[in-house]
Amino acid sequence: MTDTTSNQMWGGRFAAGPDAIMEAINASIGFDRRLAAQDIAGSRAHAAMLAATGIISDSDAEAMREGLLTVLSEIEEGRFEFSTALEDIHMNVEARLKAIIGDPAGRLHTGRSRNDQVATDFRLWVRDQLDATEAGLKALIGALLGQAEAGADWVMPGFTHLQTAQPVTWGHHMMAYVEMFARDLGRVRDARVRMNECPLGAAALAGTSFPIDREMTAKELGFDRPSANSLDAVSDRDFALEFLGAASICAMHLSRFAEELVIWSSAQFRFVALSDRFSTGSSIMPQKKNPDAAELIRAKIGRIFGANVALMTVMKGLPLAYSKDMQEDKEQVFDAADNLMLALAAMEGMVRDMAPQRAALEAAAGSGFSTATDLADWLVRVLGMPFREAHHVTGSLVAKAEAKGCDLPDLSLEEMQSVHGEIDASVYDVLGVHNSVASRMSYGGTAPEQVRAQIARWKEVLT
């Protein structure tokens, strides 16, 4: 919609209203309406502070308080008419407040600017997202701990280069992701501590000559302190970038795990059965059960890291203090936050529901000469062979098994001794996958005992 009259908030020096295209490129109300609750909370804190410091009367502040609550309920109940001509959430709320309470509304903007207002609103919004991300990560970690505990001693192949490397335990593999998501949790918490400073009162850029109380508004809004430099307060968005950075790394971790689930649920692997609740069928191939949720989680990194790159690029090279470029911050962060929350929740559901296939995991664990390293270690330990020589002897035994079309434990003692005469029957003890994983007792290793110790540690840390 085009407003032909000049703007009611700043139209004093304007004779004409904006061109329709100008209005279209300028307005942010289409998306920053998501900041309504934060905007109203900020205004309520500001109004209360203006009265407490004697800058406005108590009766004006009371009218503002009630009026703002009315505006909030209108918005929450979908009865609010947003106006593009009023550009953004700040001016939409203030104009509606004026319509409800009249002249006192005009005093609300004393000692503040939309620049500190939007910085405050957006910080409050991002802070909520950091808290929501923390909750989402904790739920996902809880689901992983459940899977790890149930299969702490189940064996499966461990891979490097996606080639069978050594047997590992299912619990160990699940706990690897617990470590990753726990670091993501740490990043989110760190970012929250750093970002929890209140820009309100920085005003347009230089602070204000009114005797405002910034400690009071900061405290009211749950911030640890007011920000200490008004230029910085209105012009940086590093708090949003830290969120996007943490979100990107988390989405990258989700993507890797999702890729494993896609591979593991294929007919060629059959390591896990995904639940019907997190799969889809094919409209043409009746046998299909597709891991769509995992694929979409795998893909979310694209838009989340995209948002990170986009906002970093918007901020790069901006001179102090506020520039309208910064209005481009919000959609990126909104989209990244929405999709991260969705991906975390979908992954949690999938992990809770999935059924690891113990027999298939165990069968795969023993194939591909996965205990060759155990054999080499046995030659070192029992026969005192230098590791390099043991590596060579084991290689010859693998070649023998491969030629015969069998696995290492299927070679007879005579066949073993034809490669090295001192090998005795006790070698078979280390060729089994259960013995192999049980022997990996180094701290952080794959032995069920080690895995259970890590599960217990994380349970304690996270509760």
Ligand code: ARG
């Ligand atoms: N909608 C604006 C934004 O998101 C609010 C701040 C406007 N400030 C200004 N000086 N025009 O950045």
